[in-house]
Amino acid sequence: MFDRRLLTHFDWALLLVVLVIAALGVLNLVGVTASWSSSALPYYLKQIAWLGVGLIIVLIICSVDYRRLEHMAFPLYGITLLLLVLVLAVGHTSMGATRWLNLGFIKLQPSELAKVVIIITMACYFTRHDQPLPFSLRELAIPALLLALPTALIMKQPDLGTAMIVLAIGGTMALFAGIGTRTLLFLAATGLAGAGGGWFLLHDYQKQRILTFLNPEGDPLGAGYHIIQSKIAVGSGGFFGKGFMKGSQSQLSFLPERHTDFAFSVFAEEWGFWGCLVLLALFLLIVLWGLRSGRHAADRFGTFLAVGVTAMLFWHIVINLGMVIGLLPVVGVPLPLFSYGGTSMITTMIGVGMLLNVSMRRFKF
Template identity: 70%
Template sequence: MFDRRLLTHFDWVLLLVVGMIAGIGILNLYSATSSWATSATPIYLKQIYWLGMGLTIALVVSSIDYRHLEYSGFFFYFGNVALLLVVLLFGKTSMGATRWLNLGVFNLQPSEIMKIVIIITLARYFSQQGHFRGFNLKQLVMPALLLGLPAVLIMKQPDLGTAMLVLFIGGSMSLFAGIRRSALAVLVLLGSAAAGGGWFLLKGYQKQRILTFLDPENDPLGAGYHIIQSKIAVGSGGFWGAGFMQGTQSQLSFLPERHTDFAFSVFAEEWGFTGSLVLLCLYLFLVIWGIYIARRAADMFGMMLAVGVVAMLFWHIVVNLGMVIGLLPVVGVPLPLFSYGGTSMVTTMIGTGLLLNVSMRRFMF
């Protein structure tokens, strides 16, 4: 029998904020791609279709009690790891990367799905293995293995940005679950050593991205072109911006990838500091509201699910914005609900559905 309290406790605030950000993103995509001469379906219309599909999926996810996921988390995990292996063997290669499975109707990117799967898997582990004093190094071996396996497979594609996000999500959930100070100190030292040694494991273009981040003017017409044009676009917006569809960097096609990785650069040029501040406030509210949902969760599993989704959104926002203004290397991370991308939109909306799910069932025990 359907519990009417679920409708009473439906989180309209969360859905409204998500809809506002996605709506602004669609308008921005219309402006960013208005000068494109093509007979294909316009990018902004495709984004509307993906948003509609994502919203439907989010409502379906929110209607199924999230506690059922606790018992199927590891099945999802091993199934997705198997998909990552299939990608490496039979995946579709594009622009030097093998990240997709061609399913005929659409291309599936298992690395994006892994972000949701790792949230569910670690939420189950930490909710069942919680320790009052926090986890020690021995108790963190299993989460490290659960994180390390998909991260290595994603790095092999190669996809440094997604691998980093999977590790950031898992690390954030681990910190929230609690780590003893002695274990945390050892992990910091090991992480620092791994970061230095990891340089020799990077592909040539990945090393070039880091060198370009340190000195983009060293190759202004080559590797540094993207970030230089992005910073020019953001800076030229000034306080009020150039106006809707009036940005020279985007309208005159100086700015590459302006519908995906650098969508925020287009928005900052057209709406300036004022518009950017409004958008950042919406993202800040979304993150804070997600933390609020986690605090009110009915059980530890629901709390960890919400924390994982918030971590996913937070790190996407931080990495993308840091990337487009030159504070972080360019690693191809989209801005949630804003950059064009079907898989990214669906993944974000699945996370939204999980937040709605936890929020709606906060009264159930």
């Protein structure tokens, strides 16, 4: 039964910041898609609908004690692995990637579900294996295996961006749990060596993305077109921007994928440095609030959940922003709450719901 006292501890400030970012994303979508002629429902209305669904999910998550997730962690992990295997076997293929299960009324993307499930699973493992000393290489074998299985299946789809996010989430949570210095140095050296050897395992288009990242001007009308146009858009915004719906890169259709992966480039062109500073400050608030929720959590499991969700949001933000300004290869990672996409919105709102759940139950009743 829901305890009314929990409402007094509900983190309204965190929810407000989330809604402000989502509102800026919808406003950005309105400007980007205003000239698009289509009989279908406008993108910004679809985004509002997904946000509404996300808020309902947040309400449902907050009504159930997050501690119950600890007992569901490994069954959820097993179901997620099964779904990822099913994607490879009978999944829907689009633009050369097999990432969706067609359920008729909806296309499910299990790789997005894997982000949330790996947070719950790693939180469960590290909670049950609490120890005073840092984890050694042998002690990290099981969490490494838990992380490797979904990552490998996601890479097979192929979906390099989501695989990177899953690895980053698990790595951040393991680092928070405590890793010995020697073990950390060994893992870093192994990772660097693996990155070199992993080049030969990448698909041709993934190799092309990395080569384009190193030299986008080498193919300005082909592989380098996206990132070149994105950097032009960001730079042309200057300090104060060109104004709402006045960006040449977006309004004249020079910038591809401007409603999804490169939504920030549009915002930077229209609102300039100061607008970007406000948006980044809002994202920083979410990250700091997530860490605060983990710090004040009632138990170790709640702390790890908050750290995992914060890591998921943080790495999405860092990779997307690094991607659109040319500091990282283009890997198709959306900006949370801001880029258009129902699956991304739902995954993010599940994470927000978990943060709010941990925060409102920081006092034991």
